Amino acid sequence: GESVGLHLPTLSVQEGDNSIINCAYSNSASDYFIWYKQESGKGPQFIIDIRSNMDKRQGQRVTVLLNKTVKHLSLQIAATQPGDSAVYFCAEKGRDDKIIFGKGTRLHILP
Amino acid sequence: EPEVTQTPSHQVTQMGQEVILRCVPISNHLYFYWYRQILGQKVEFLVSFYNNEISEKSEIFDDQFSVERPDGSNFTLKIRSTKLEDSAMYFCASSLAVSSTDTQYFGPGTRLTVL
Numbered sequence: 001g002e003s004v005g006l007h008l009p010t011l012s013v014q015e016g017d018n019s020i021i022n023c024a025y026s027n028s029a030s031d032y033f034i035w036y037k038q039e040s041g042k043g044p045q046f047i048i049d050i051r052s053n054m055d056k057r058q059g060q061r062v063t064v065l066l067n068k069t070v071k072h073l074s075l076q077i078a079a080t081q082p083g084d085s086a087v088y089f090c091a092e093k094g095r096d097d098k099i100i101f102g103k104g105t106r107l108h109i110l111p
Numbered sequence: 112e113p114e115v116t117q118t119p120s121h122q123v124t125q126m127g128q129e130v131i132l133r134c135v136p137i138s139n140h141l142y143f144y145w146y147r148q149i150l151g152q153k154v155e156f157l158v159s160f161y162n163n164e165i166s167e168k169s170e171i172f173d174d175q176f177s178v179e180r181p182d183g184s185n186f187t188l189k190i191r192s193t194k195l196e197d198s199a200m201y202f203c204a205s206s207l208a209v210s211s212t213d214t215q216y217f218g219p220g221t222r223l224t225v226l
Contacts, residue, residue, distance in 0.1 A: 027199075034214075035218075041219075041220075042220070043202045043204075043217035043218050043219050043220045044154060044202070044217045045117075045217070046214050046215075046216065049214070087164050089153065089154065091154075098144070098155065098156040098167060098169070099144075099154075099156060099204075099215060101153045101154040101155070102153060103152070103153045103174060104153060
C-alpha cells in the first residue's frame with residue numbers, strides 16, 4: 001500500500017555539521033517525493049522535491065537522494081544552523097492529488 | 112511572497128457543536144486541500160477540492176465534514192457535530208495545478224480543541 005515513514009523520531013546534530021535525515025517508503029510505484037519542514041506552531045513548509053527518474057537533487061544547502069532499489073530517501077542539510085531546528089517530514093505524492101506524510105524526524109541543533 | 116492564510120489560529124468548542132475553519136488559498140491557485148495533524152502524529156490528508164467539488168476524500172472525511180468555497184477567495188471546512196477526537200491542527204493547502212509535481216503550499220493551521 002502507500003506509506004511513507006522515517007527511521008528516527010529525533011536527531012541531534014552539532015551546529016555547523018551536516019545533517020542527514022532518512023526515510024523509507026513502501027510503495028514502489030511512487031514517482032514523486034517531497035521533504036517538508038515544520039517549525040513549532042506552523043504549517044509544513046516545502047523544502048525540496050525529487051521525481052523517481054532522478055537519484056539526486058540539490059537546493060540551497062539541501063540535497064535529496066533517492067535510492068529506488070531499496071526504496072530509501074534522504075535529506076542532507078549542509079552546515080546545520082539553529083534555524084534548521086524543526087520536524088522534517090518526507091512525503092509522497094500519491095497516484096492522485098493527495099500528499100502522504102511520514103511521521104517526522106525532529107532535528108535538534110546542539111550549540 | 113503569496114501565502115495561504117487560515118483563521119482562527121485557535122478554536123475551542125464544546126463537543127457536539129459545529130465549527131467552521133476558514134482558509135484563504137493563494138489567489139491564482141485552483142486546487143485546495145485540507146489536512147489534519149493530531150498532536151504528535153503525522154499530517155493526514157482529509158479532502159481535495161477543485162472546480163467547486165470534492166475530487167478526493169479520505170476515510171477520515173465522513174458525513175460530519177463538509178467543504179465549501181463560498182466566494183472567490185475563501186475555502187472552508189465545516190465539522191457539523193464535533194467529537195473529542197476531532198481535536199487537532201487543521202491545515203489548508205493550495206496548489207496551482209494537480210500534476211504529480213505541483214507543489215502544495217500549506218497555511219499555518221488552525222488548532223481545534225474540542226472539550
